[in-house]
Structure formats: C-alpha cells, structure tokens
Amino acid sequence: MTVERHDVVIVGGGIAGLVAAWALRDRDVVLIEAKDRVGGRIFNKRRDHNWMITGAHFIGGPDSPMGQLAAELGLETIRAEGEMATVWKDGRLVRGGRFETYPFRIPLSLAGRLSLIRTGIRLRLANMRARRYSDDPIRGLDGFDGPAVTVAGHPGLDAETFDKTLGRMHPEVEAIMRTIVNRVTAESHEMSGHFGAALVGNLWAKKTMDRRTILGGLTELTEAIAQRLGNRVMRDAPVEAVVADKDGVTVRAIQGGKEVMIAARYAIVATPAPITRRIVAGLPGDKAAALDAVRYGPYLNMAMLTNEVGPMSYDDIYMVGVIDRSFCMLYNTMNPVRRKGAPRTPGGALVVHSGAHQAAALLKRTDDEIRDIFLKDVYEIFPETRGIVTETWVQRWELGYPYWPPGRLGFQEALARPFGPIHFSGDYVGYASTGPTSQSSFLAAREVRKKLEAA
Ligand SMILES: Cc1cc2nc3c(=O)[nH]c(=O)nc-3n(C[C@H](O)[C@H](O)[C@H](O)COP(=O)(O)OP(=O)(O)OC[C@H]3O[C@@H](n4cnc5c(N)ncnc54)[C@H](O)[C@@H]3O)c2cc1C
Incomplete structure (x- = not known):
C-alpha cells in the first residue's frame, strides 16, 4: 500500500x-x-432568496474570529437586529421591552411571578460572580491568545449544578428555565452553575451582542x-x-x-x-x-421553507423561546435580510430547535412523525404559517452541543x-x-x- x-x-x-x-x-x-x-x-441549504438552516446560524461582529474570517474570504455579513427575547407561553407572544419586565408580562400565576423575580435576581447575582473571572464568561473566550485554549470560570459555581445555583422555583418558572437551558442541549441539573449563569445570566445583562450571519448562511x-x-x-x-x-x-x-x-x-x-x-x-x-x-446533549431541529408573498407578523423577530411545546426555540433565520424600508423579498425560512430531554424523546420517532409534531406547534404559535410551508428538513444532531x-x-x-x-x-x-x-x-x-x- x-x-x-x-x-x-x-x-x-x-x-x-x-x-x-x-x-x-x-x-x-x-x-x-x-x-x-x-x-x-454548520449546515444550510440555499433556496432562491432564502436559506434553510439546521445548524449554527449566527456569528460575532467584524472583530470576532468568524467575522474576520468571513471578511478575509470576501463574504458579506449581515446584522441580526430582530427581537431576541420573544417568549411564547399559553397562546401569548410576549415581545419587545426589557427582559426585566417579563415577570409582569408572561402569563403566570402570582406565585409564579414572584418566583420568576426571585430567580431573575439569583441569576443576575450568579452572572456577576461568573463575570469576575472574565469580562464576559462566554464571549471572553473569543480573544484568548496563549499557546493553548484556556477558559476562565468561578470555582464555586463550576463545582455545583445550575439547578443548585437557581435554587427552588415555582413549577411555572421551572418550565421557563427548562426552555432556556434546553437550548444548549442540557438540563439544569446536568450543567455547572458557572455555565448556566454565564449563558442564561447574559440575557439579563445590558450588553447586547453584535450578532451577524453570512449572506446565504x-x-x-x-x-x-x-x-x-x-x-x-x-x-x-x-x-x-x-x-x-x-x-x-x-x-x-x-x-x-x-x-x-x-x-x-x-x-x-x-x-x-x-x-x-x-x-x-x-x-x-x-x-x-x-x-x-x-x-454532549442532543439537538433535533427542523427547518421550514415558506412561500408567503407579503410581510409576516414575525418579520421583526429573530428568536422565540417556546414554553411547554415540542421545541424550545423557534428562529426566524431570514430576519437579518428584512431591512426597514427595503422591499420584502418573497418567501422565508424558519427553524425550530428541540434539545436535551425533548430531543431525546423525539429522536426515537420517524422524520414524518417529527415533522407533524413540530408543524402542529408552529401553526399554533404563528397560525399564518398554515398552508405556506413548502419544504421541511429534519436534522438529528446526536452530539449536538458540548455543555x-x-x-x-x-x-x-x-x-x-x-x-x-x-x-x-x-x-x-x-x-x-x-x-x-x-x-x-x-x-x-x-x-x-x-x-x-x-x-
Ligand atoms: C443546532 C445548532 C445550532 C448552533 N448554533 C450556533 C450559532 O448560531 N452560532 C455559533 O457560533 N455556534 C452555534 N452552534 C455551535 C457550532 O455549530 C459548533 O460549536 C461548531 O460548528 C463545532 O465545530 P467543530 O468543527 O468543532 O465540530 P463539527 O462541526 O461537529 O465538525 C466535526 C467534523 O468531523 C467529522 N468527523 C467525525 N468523525 C470523523 C472521522 N472519524 N474521520 C474524519 N472526520 C470525522 C464530522 O463529519 C464533522 O464534519 C450550533 C450548534 C448546533 C448543533
């Protein structure tokens, strides 16, 4: 040989x-x-003006490693300016406004509201502790410059599970937290307090990230x-x-x-x-x-191509956290191309992500069964999508995300x-x-x- x-x-x-x-x-x-x-x-498929994505979709700004790489390769990046903190629960879409106002706007019992405020404060404090070890415990890693990758973290938070960091929560708040943490394919008892505090606590942080995508995916x-x-x-x-x-x-x-x-x-x-x-x-x-x-936890995703000819109610939304349905996140991945004042190009693409226990249970099903389960929930959240989904693409990521x-x-x-x-x-x-x-x-x-x- x-x-x-x-x-x-x-x-x-x-x-x-x-x-x-x-x-x-x-x-x-x-x-x-x-x-x-x-x-x-990283996996997407182009369809005329649109692209269906089942893997990674956004990168950092022009100074980030991926932003610099895109520029070096002559690729155009576009900023994802759409709403990132929209929440759907019990038939209601809560969108816009500051995250801190959510305990008063998400449909919850009084006990649930109080519990969400308490959890929010605990998270904010944990995030501040995590930040003492790196300006931004997540994005801070982008800039490291040694001979090998190093990571910074709070030793106490690293030693405990995130559910311990969160403390006791009302069941309604547990469901909200599950949606947020399942997005990184784990449950809160599986991930460290540092990881959870950095990831989830950043939602409460004032700094907004420069999130971009590449034209075409x-x-x-x-x-x-x-x-x-x-x-x-x-x-x-x-x-x-x-x-x-x-x-x-x-x-x-x-x-x-x-x-x-x-x-x-x-x-x-x-x-x-x-x-x-x-x-x-x-x-x-x-x-x-x-x-x-x-x-690693699993992801199970489905991208959908749609053929609308005019604006949709979700054009300004990038991400929706979905409570108590078959997926935890719904992304309007074509949002970055919807510029104010620019003509609305026809069609669009959405993707739903299910992670951790949700994904593990659904992974046993066939693609057709998964499609039907996901579509039913998509139609409930955005009824206007009924009848305009022309293509679906189910993607299984058994090794989804190393939390x-x-x-x-x-x-x-x-x-x-x-x-x-x-x-x-x-x-x-x-x-x-x-x-x-x-x-x-x-x-x-x-x-x-x-x-x-x-x-
Ligand atoms: C659904 C989803 C959404 C995400 N969203 C984002 C996002 O928006 N922004 C972001 O920054 N990150 C996101 N991520 C994370 C990001 O996609 C990953 O961190 C990154 O792509 C991992 O790259 P990698 O090269 O380490 O691993 P992989 O992409 O898994 O690449 C490993 C490669 O090795 C190959 N391989 C495996 N075994 C062998 C073998 N025996 N011989 C040869 N080759 C082999 C595989 O086929 C594969 O091509 C997301 C991840 C997922 C799953």
Missing part, C-alpha cells in the same frame, strides 16, 4: 478542521473528512474554505486511527472501501470528543479521562494539551460556538507552524 506524506494532516472538516487547514494553507496540508460534505454542525464560509483548499480536502474518508510514531503521525482512513494511509509530521485532530477519544491511539490517562468527561458539566474547569488543561505531534481543536476544547472553536484551531495551527519552522 502506498503511504501519502504531508507536513500536516487535519482530521475532521467542521469549522475547527477547516480553520486549521486554512491557517496552514501555505504549507503541505491535507484535511480528511468522514462525510461527503464539509461543515459539520454559514455554509457559504465552510464551502468557500473547502473550495480554496481544493483537492487537499479528502471527503467520504472516515479516519479509523491516528497513531503517533517516531517520524510524526500516521493516519488510517477508509475511502471507497479501501484503506488509505497518510503520514505527516503533525496532526490536528478536529473531531468531536468521543470520536477523538476513539481514533487517537495511546492517549495518556488524564487526557483520555478528560475526553471521556466531555458531555459544561460541574467540574468542567478542572479538565481544561488536559483537554487542550497536545499529545506529542498531535494537536487538538474543536468546540469541546473551549466554549461551544463557532468563534471560540475557530480560535482553538488558530492556536493549534500556530503551534504546529512554530514546530515546522523550528525544524
């Missing part, structure tokens, strides 16, 4: 692998992807990188083993039923944690244990540390979103470059 030789081999063609390959594009680099498409959890970016890398991207080639040896690293993949061997001086493994754990041979005990400790369980900060060092010539990147290495993920790859690529240059 012939063995291909390269400077660097990258395993996995999600945003992590693509960014690593892009950062090393002037070197002899090859990227190996298991599927017939790159992008991983984020797949425009992953495809643009893959296209520029050309035949250095191998698709349909699941990697079976990554083995460090005296000359560097050897990767065994299967393509078209045949075994392919690739030798390289360095590897960047950019696959989700359980896959990384399985394919990298001989990992030291603490690194293997850290990978085993990464927790932080209690104790997560303790295994950061082992997760981020290279193993001989093998470096690691991906969303589980830091915080799961495209910005920090791409940053983890820039860092891995920079370390590999230094080693190549030193040699």
Whole structure:
C-alpha cells in the first residue's frame, strides 16, 4: 500500500478542521473528512432568496474570529437586529421591552411571578460572580491568545449544578428555565452553575451582542474554505486511527472501501470528543479521562421553507423561546435580510430547535412523525404559517452541543494539551460556538507552524 506524506494532516472538516487547514494553507496540508460534505454542525441549504438552516446560524461582529474570517474570504455579513427575547407561553407572544419586565408580562400565576423575580435576581447575582473571572464568561473566550485554549470560570459555581445555583422555583418558572437551558442541549441539573449563569445570566445583562450571519448562511464560509483548499480536502474518508510514531503521525482512513494511509509530521485532530477519544491511539490517562468527561446533549431541529408573498407578523423577530411545546426555540433565520424600508423579498425560512430531554424523546420517532409534531406547534404559535410551508428538513444532531458539566474547569488543561505531534481543536476544547472553536484551531495551527519552522 502506498503511504501519502504531508507536513500536516487535519482530521475532521467542521469549522475547527477547516480553520486549521486554512491557517496552514501555505504549507503541505491535507484535511480528511468522514462525510461527503464539509461543515459539520454548520449546515444550510440555499433556496432562491432564502436559506434553510439546521445548524449554527449566527456569528460575532467584524472583530470576532468568524467575522474576520468571513471578511478575509470576501463574504458579506449581515446584522441580526430582530427581537431576541420573544417568549411564547399559553397562546401569548410576549415581545419587545426589557427582559426585566417579563415577570409582569408572561402569563403566570402570582406565585409564579414572584418566583420568576426571585430567580431573575439569583441569576443576575450568579452572572456577576461568573463575570469576575472574565469580562464576559462566554464571549471572553473569543480573544484568548496563549499557546493553548484556556477558559476562565468561578470555582464555586463550576463545582455545583445550575439547578443548585437557581435554587427552588415555582413549577411555572421551572418550565421557563427548562426552555432556556434546553437550548444548549442540557438540563439544569446536568450543567455547572458557572455555565448556566454565564449563558442564561447574559440575557439579563445590558450588553447586547453584535450578532451577524453570512449572506446565504454559514455554509457559504465552510464551502468557500473547502473550495480554496481544493483537492487537499479528502471527503467520504472516515479516519479509523491516528497513531503517533517516531517520524510524526500516521493516519488510517477508509475511502471507497479501501484503506488509505497518510503520514505527516503533525496532526490536528478536529473531531468531536468521543470520536477523538476513539481514533487517537495511546492517549495518556488524564487526557483520555478528560475526553471521556466531555458531555454532549442532543439537538433535533427542523427547518421550514415558506412561500408567503407579503410581510409576516414575525418579520421583526429573530428568536422565540417556546414554553411547554415540542421545541424550545423557534428562529426566524431570514430576519437579518428584512431591512426597514427595503422591499420584502418573497418567501422565508424558519427553524425550530428541540434539545436535551425533548430531543431525546423525539429522536426515537420517524422524520414524518417529527415533522407533524413540530408543524402542529408552529401553526399554533404563528397560525399564518398554515398552508405556506413548502419544504421541511429534519436534522438529528446526536452530539449536538458540548455543555459544561460541574467540574468542567478542572479538565481544561488536559483537554487542550497536545499529545506529542498531535494537536487538538474543536468546540469541546473551549466554549461551544463557532468563534471560540475557530480560535482553538488558530492556536493549534500556530503551534504546529512554530514546530515546522523550528525544524
Ligand atoms: C443546532 C445548532 C445550532 C448552533 N448554533 C450556533 C450559532 O448560531 N452560532 C455559533 O457560533 N455556534 C452555534 N452552534 C455551535 C457550532 O455549530 C459548533 O460549536 C461548531 O460548528 C463545532 O465545530 P467543530 O468543527 O468543532 O465540530 P463539527 O462541526 O461537529 O465538525 C466535526 C467534523 O468531523 C467529522 N468527523 C467525525 N468523525 C470523523 C472521522 N472519524 N474521520 C474524519 N472526520 C470525522 C464530522 O463529519 C464533522 O464534519 C450550533 C450548534 C448546533 C448543533
């Protein structure tokens, strides 16, 4: 069998692998992807003026790693200015206004209202404690600049579960919190207090993020990188083993039923944690244990294409938190193109996300059953969508999102540390979103470059 030789081999063609390959594009680099498409959890399909999205949809502003990458690739980003904090409960859509006013506007019993105010205050305080360790416990990770990914967090909050941080809640408030936390594929008893406080508490924070999307969807970016890398991207080639040896690293993949061997001086493994754990041979005990400790929850999503010819009541809404229905979030992903004063382009696209226990239960159903369950609830929330949905796309993400369980900060060092010539990147290495993920790859690529240059 012939063995291909390269400077660097990258395993996995999600945003992590693509960014690593892009950062090393002037070197002899090859990227190996298991599927017939790159992008991983970035996945959308274009339909005339619209695009259906079942994976990641928004990125940071022009200064964020993804914003900079989009500019470098000549892609246009558009700001998502729509309402982000709309809530649907018991037939009522609560939209606009400050988040702090919600306890008075969401349909709740008196006991529920009081409990929501109490929970809000607890969350605000926990968020302030979390922020002492980083200006923004989530977005603060975008800017890190060391040899490997580091994360900051409040040790006390990291040690406890988020339901302990929240304290006792009225059942109506529990349902609201479930909607918010299920969005990151976990329950509050599964995630750490730090993770929950950072994530949910930011809703109460004054700072509004510059959220953007790419015209055409984020797949425009992953495809643009893959296209520029050309035949250095191998698709349909699941990697079976990554083995460090005296000359560097050897990767065994299967393509078209045949075994392919690739030798390289360095590897960047950019696959989700359980896959990384399985394919990298001989990992030291603490690194293997850290990978085993990464927790993913499932997502089950459905994108819908609609064919309306005029404005819809939800044109100004980006995100709706949905209480006690089959999904927790409904996104109007075409909202960023609806500019005030601009002509309303025909059609649109929505997507619903269900996560954690909701998704786990529905994942056992067929796509047709899932479609019917989701559509029934979509029609209830926005009755005007009845009869205009022309296409649906159900997407199952079993490894949806690596949320932080209690104790997560303790295994950061082992997760981020290279193993001989093998470096690691991906969303589980830091915080799961495209910005920090791409940053983890820039860092891995920079370390590999230094080693190549030193040699
Ligand atoms: C529904 C959803 C919505 C999200 N929304 C946002 C958002 O709006 N904004 C945001 O910033 N983030 C969002 N995220 C998070 C973001 O999508 C992820 O953090 C990021 O895309 C992860 O990239 P990755 O490269 O680490 O992993 P992945 O995208 O999972 O890529 C891993 C790649 O490795 C490949 N692979 C697996 N096994 C092998 C093997 N044996 N050999 C070779 N290749 C292999 C896979 O096929 C895949 O292409 C969302 C995630 C989901 C699921």
